[in-house]
Amino acid sequence: TFTSSNWATVQPVTVTGQDDAVDDGDVAYQILTAAATSADPAYNGIDAIDVDAVNNNDDTAAIVANPTTGLTTTENGGTDAFQVTLATPPFNQVTVLLLSSDPAEGTVPSIIQFDPSNWNVAQTVTVTGIDDIAADGDQAYQITGTGSSADVKYYNLSMSPVSVTNSDNDTPGITVTPTSGLTTTEAGGAASFTAKLASQPSQNVAITLSSSDPTEGLPSTLNALSSQLLTFTYLDWNTPQTVTVTGVDDNIDDGDISYNITGTVSSLDNGYNNFYMSNVSTTNSDDDTKGITVGVSGTPTTTEAGGTASFTVVLDTEPTDDVSIGITSSDNTEGAVSAATLTFTNQNWSTAQTVTVTGADDNAVDGDITYTAITTPASSNDANYSGVDPDNVSVINTDDDAIGFQITPTTGLTTTEASGTATFTVKLRSQPFAFDGQ
Structure with missing residues (x-):
């Protein structure tokens, strides 16, 4: 209001911008001045010039995810979640298309939707871990979103990507x-x-x-x-x-x-x-059993005329050290053995060694005499064979002596009437046990 006393004093008019939530850009508007009213006919009805103004916008359309880091899913189907809102109210429905950068590690629902009435109401998006059969360690992936809307501010607008890690439940191994x-x-x-x-x-x-x-x-x-x-x-x-x-x-x-x-x-x-x-x-x-096999065919028989008999000795299993077996005769007046010791090694253990027994002569009519080829217990550092005693071998020495007289010659002797003589000899066929003659 101006009077005749203040008409020349400038009166300020303050214009205050009004906030909204819409990303509507900087908006131009006018301050409208109405026609003046006054008793002074010169000013009454005069219309002052309208004032142009611009209200600078402070809103930006955005698809807001929270949180965008730190999410963890598991291959056992474990889940995590984030929330999504719009930063400004849209003019039309907004569909946010959600995608996983690696669906083999985690999945999300395909869409969420906002409209002008729920644009600032947070919607929860659940991310679910996917199992695989590879021991590939913990895998990082992202959830992305893209707006689809008739509102140009939200059309093809990208959501901030959400980082997720899928915990591996596979371990390298051999079953x-x-x-x-x-x-x-x-x-x-x-x-x-x-x-x-x-x-x-x-x-x-x-x-x-x-x-x-x-x-x-x-x-x-x-x-x-x-x-x-x-x-x-x-x-x-x-x-x-x-x-x-x-x-x-x-x-x-x-x-x-x-x-x-x-x-x-x-x-x-x-x-x-x-x-x-x-x-x-x-x-x-194991299918091996230690042993010493003595091989005999029938009843070994020697003769007083020097006839021989034989038997064999062989090990049943391979020794870990040399094996020595002593051989003796129980009666050297009836027969003698050809070897005093048999030695077997891990090279010749399976080769039978032959022992020859030779009959001994005497002059007595003592009949056929049984004697023994004695095998002594084995001597060896192989604990399996040390002390193993092979079978002895029973041998018969056939007697070649008989009781009687041997007269030589028994025919052809000639004497003469002139006292010519002839001779013959007499001896015993065998050694007598006693002599009682004169």
Whole structure:
């Protein structure tokens, strides 16, 4: 209001911008001045010039996710969540298209929707972890969103990406069934076990098999490249493959021997490279029994005329050290043995050694005499053979003496009437036990 006294004083008019939540840009508007009213006909009805003004916008359309980091899902189906709101009210419905950068690790609902009435009401988005069969470690992925709307401010507008980590529940490993209780035999008896991978590899996995004691048992597979190799790929990693373990024969009485089948892994998959298969415990059943076999055919017989008999001696199993067996005669007046000692080594243990017994002569009519080729207990550092006593051999020495007189000659003697003489001799055929003659 102006008067005749203040008409020349400037009166300020303050214009205050009004806030809204709409991303409507900077908006121009006018301050409208109405026609003046006054008793002074010169001013009455005069319309002052309208004033142009611009209200600067402080709102920006945005699809807001919270939080955008720190989310964790698990391959067991574990979930995590974030919330989404719009930063400004839209003029039309807004559909937010949600996507996972790696659906093999985590998934989200495909859409959420806002309209002008619920634009600032937070909507919860649940992220669900997805299981795989690879030991690939914890995997990072993102959830992204894109607006679809007739409101140009929200059309094709991107949501801030949400970072998520999916915790892995797979571990590199080799499943072996069974790992104990296998039995092989020295007769070539076999046992078997199966092996498969515990998780899918990214590269081929080769398992080289070996035996802790190849003299007792050996593993074998159907692999065409090597009979002691298992190969798994990302396609057949969980298909069990059979390993056959076959007992190996030896000639030693060493009892049932335990040994292990082991496996070393090589692969370009770092999770499996230099991995080790669980040992498979196996026992090889022994089929050897220590012993010394004395071979005799019938009843050995010698004669006083020097006739001989023989027998053989051989070990039943391979010794771990030399084995010596002494041989003596129980009556050297009836027969003598050809060797005082027989020695067997781990080279000649299975070769029979022959002992010859030669009859001894005497002059007595003592009949056929039985005597013994005595085998003494074995001497050896091999505990299996030390002290083992082989069978003795009973021998008969045939007598060649008879009671009587030997007169030579018994015919052809000639004497003469002129007192010519002839002679003959007389002797005993055998040594008498006593002499009573004159």
